[in-house]
Ligand code: HEM
């Protein structure tokens with residue numbers, strides 16, 4: 001902010017006007033920011049959104065799919081002993097997807113999307129595989145972080161966690 | 164009353180009444196008219212109205228009925244507040260209480276429920292009336308825009324209200340409805356979380372929806388509605404009905420609003436209120452078991468007014484079905500008055516004789532084409548299978564959309580060449596076609612979709628028990 005009154009075509013009046021407009025704009029942005037921040041989701045402690053321990057490695061036999069309702073996910077154990085934590089929410093429009101034991105797939109009741117046991121789409125309208133949660137294994141105990149939802153486009157073996 | 168001056172000490176009630184109508188009610192038309200110049204009625208209506216505009220079969224009283232429903236919704240909504248808590252699970256228990264333990268509670272709730280649903284139908288019919296009579300052309304284009312905004316807000320009020328009973332119906336309809344938001348490019352996920360107040364529909368969502376439902380949305384609707392009425396006056400009253408043979412505007416013939424218009428409105432409102440009360444006494448608003456986030460019902464349907472949209476979602480990639488097509492439709496409706504301008508046919512139902520035939524033609528074609536396309540897409544077309552390496556946005560979205568738009572363009576050029584249709588008739592034709600198609604999709608979604616969202620005949624619908 002150098003003071004060069006002679007060379008500037010801006011009159012004092014115009015300058016003040018512009019300055020007020022500028023301040024007004026900042027105030028409006030701040031207000032909008034406050035409102036948006038205020039409306040951000042309030043995270044509930046415990047339950048969904050935190051780290052959940054669904055059980056021990058040996059609780060889940062190979063080739064099994066187990067629903068963990070309070071964590072909103074399935075523990076899928078593959079044939080070779082690996083683990084996936086699959087979010088039970090349909091990637092189409094959010095219905096809760098049940099595991100169909102006889103058909104051996106996830107079949108969404110809402111618009112009939114179907115997913116195989118790794119959560120990969122077999123039948124649209126779902127646009128992508130079921131989401132995953134980060135899963136770790138410590139001392140033979142599974143830990144699932146339901147705070148971060150991992151979206152994916154395909155199934156890769158790197159997604160499977162082995163004990 | 165006439166000898167009010169001969170009374171030495173008027174009672175307090177007489178004094179109050181005298182303040183309100185100092186001259187008493189005059190007996191002649193002119194006197195009446197003068198007296199009410201500053202009364203409430205004439206804040207809304209002009210002092211005189213066109214006789215022909217009052218013709219019942221011109222407006223069908225639809226705008227007035229919408230206004231009546233708004234008032235009923237406001238009143239019943241406010242009293243429902245006294246017995247309702249927006250918390251989980253108290254909300255559901257409160258509804259049970261309203262239905263069983265509150266004097267006239269069920270009646271009030273039914274009245275609120277059915278008026279809200281009727282309001283959607285009535286607003287849409289009113290929009291159609293305004294559209295087919297060309298009543299949105301200058302100078303009324305602003306009122307059209309306000310009308311469309313009100314229609315969107317009415318849908319918003321219905322949608323936010325839908326969650327409040329916190330039953331299975333509410334929970335899953337809102338889950339499905341809000342998930343559509345997550346397909347908005349870039350900000351979708353963030354936006355959905357903001358609206359839901361968390362990763363999924365829950366207690367925070369209920370509170371968010373409740374606050375929108377009882378403050379913002381009704382406030383804005385009532386504000387816009389006042390402006391809508393004022394604009395009708397400001398734009399020179401209602402459009403005047405004409406038959407398609409009339410080339411000149413008919414000679415104006417006007418009568419005083421009071422009693423001619425107000426009497427009709429009063430009787431109309433009374434009859435509709437009686438009908439609504441009867442209906443609300445006989446038909447209870449639906450209520451299912453308490454919301455259970457672990458179990459989606461089969462089928463899980465959106466609220467009925469979004470079933471057309473949900474049907475689109477079954478056929479298109481969500482970005483196309485839920486965002487692209489609806490945005491185009493809304494933009495189209497907003498901008499209608501800016502490319503359909505011919506003032507000559509304002510007030511003529513369907514523009515002209517040819518316009519009427521073209522409308523029939525459009526409705527007929529849509530009646531055949533839409534179900535055929537739904538069946539074809541359900542059983543024959545399988546874009547994702549045919550184009551397996553393509554991104555589903557193209558294979559299941561933009562390509563089918565293009566395949567549908569092409570015949571529409573052909574139809575348009577056909578009516579231009581074979582019927583010499585001008586701009587206003589083309590607008591009428593295409594709008595009638597699209598509108599009919601949308602209604603049919605809605606009907607299919609409501610009545611023909613069963614478990615797993617497969618197609619069934621309504622009389623063959625299997626019932627799923629859990
Ligand atoms: C939702 C609440 C609405 C209310 C309470 C309402 C109320 C009214 C009323 C009472 C009239 C007087 C004539 C008549 O009954 O037709 C009117 C006229 C009109 N309305 Fe609405 N309306 C609503 C929605 C809409 C919508 C959705 C549109 C269009 C998109 C619209 C556009 C118009 C226009 C352009 C007129 C002037 C018609 C003419 O001069 O012939 N309104 N409205």
Ligand code: HEM
Nearest residue numbers: 236237240241243244272279320321324325327328377381
């Ligand atoms: C355009 C205006 C409005 C519409 C379209 C509308 C729509 C709805 C709908 C569809 C429901 C669900 C009813 C059910 O199935 O049980 C509802 C519930 C409710 N509404 Fe409204 N509403 C409107 C205005 C208001 C206003 C102004 C208030 C209060 C200030 C209000 C308060 C409530 C309350 C407390 C409930 C919960 C009770 C219940 O579900 O029966 N509403 N509303």
Ligand code: FES
Nearest residue numbers: 090092093108111
């Ligand atoms: S929500 Fe699962 S298929 Fe639509």
